[in-house]
Amino acid sequence: GEDVEQSLFLSVREGDSSVINCTYTDSSSTYLYWYKQEPGAGLQLLTYIFSNMDMKQDQRLTVLLNKKDKHLSLRIADTQTGDSAIYFCAEGGGGGNKLTFGTGTQLKVEL
Amino acid sequence: KAGVTQTPRYLIKTRGQQVTLSCSPISGHRSVSWYQQTPGQGLQFLFEYFSETQRNKGNFPGRFSGRQFSNSRSEMNVSTLELGDSALYLCASSLGGQNNQPQHFGDGTRLSIL
Numbered sequence: 001g002e003d004v005e006q007s008l009f010l011s012v013r014e015g016d017s018s019v020i021n022c023t024y025t026d027s028s029s030t031y032l033y034w035y036k037q038e039p040g041a042g043l044q045l046l047t048y049i050f051s052n053m054d055m056k057q058d059q060r061l062t063v064l065l066n067k068k069d070k071h072l073s074l075r076i077a078d079t080q081t082g083d084s085a086i087y088f089c090a091e092g093g094g095g096g097n098k099l100t101f102g103t104g105t106q107l108k109v110e111l
Numbered sequence: 112k113a114g115v116t117q118t119p120r121y122l123i124k125t126r127g128q129q130v131t132l133s134c135s136p137i138s139g140h141r142s143v144s145w146y147q148q149t150p151g152q153g154l155q156f157l158f159e160y161f162s163e164t165q166r167n168k169g170n171f172p173g174r175f176s177g178r179q180f181s182n183s184r185s186e187m188n189v190s191t192l193e194l195g196d197s198a199l200y201l202c203a204s205s206l207g208g209q210n211n212q213p214q215h216f217g218d219g220t221r222l223s224i225l
Binding site: 031033035041042043044045048088090092097098099100101102103104 | 115117142144146153154156159161166167169201203205207212213214215216217218219
């Protein structure tokens with residue numbers, strides 16, 4: 001079945017870049033997503049990439065996709081304290097709208 | 112444009128009771144999916160509804176059921192509640208269609224079972 005893996009924690013200093021990594025197993029994924037969850041809130045869609053792309057940039061966010069290695073990364077430039085949250089990688093397989101999520105990476109931004 | 116709205120935000124029930132959660136999707140979205148989030152199991156897919164029909168189902172017991180109305184609003188029902196059903200239940204909506212499309216989530220309903 002589908003599986004998505006992420007590291008659990010990442011700590012960076014304010015102003016540095018953060019890179020959150022994710023690996024997935026389902027080769028039929030059509031879209032890959034990054035969501036952000038702050039305490040007590042739902043999931044905020046940050047960005048997504050279609051499986052036939054290898055890079056997408058959206059302001060401070062850069063998504064890189066290596067389809068051969070089934071590896072996805074999210075780079076946050078100039079990380080701010082407001083970026084502290086849990087970041088989830090998710091993959092959507094072909095057919096329907098089921099998402100398989102990773103365990104989430106807790107990003108801590110220190111001053 | 113209003114986002115996905117889930118009601119209620121918080122709910123406390125006791126074992127053996129049943130509960131109904133509601134989700135109003137973004138206007139124009141026809142697909143509604145439900146997910147359960149717990150510290151132990153993470154985010155798990157429950158089911159998806161599109162045009163009032165269940166299109167996808169996760170690996171949850173039959174106590175978990177749902178439905179979708181003609182205006183795309185969806186409800187989820189859990190019967191004979193167990194302690195392990197305590198979780199954040201998240202609803203997501205998308206335009207629909209055949210292939211996976213970006214899903215937008217509500218803030219969830221936090222269900223506590225005593």
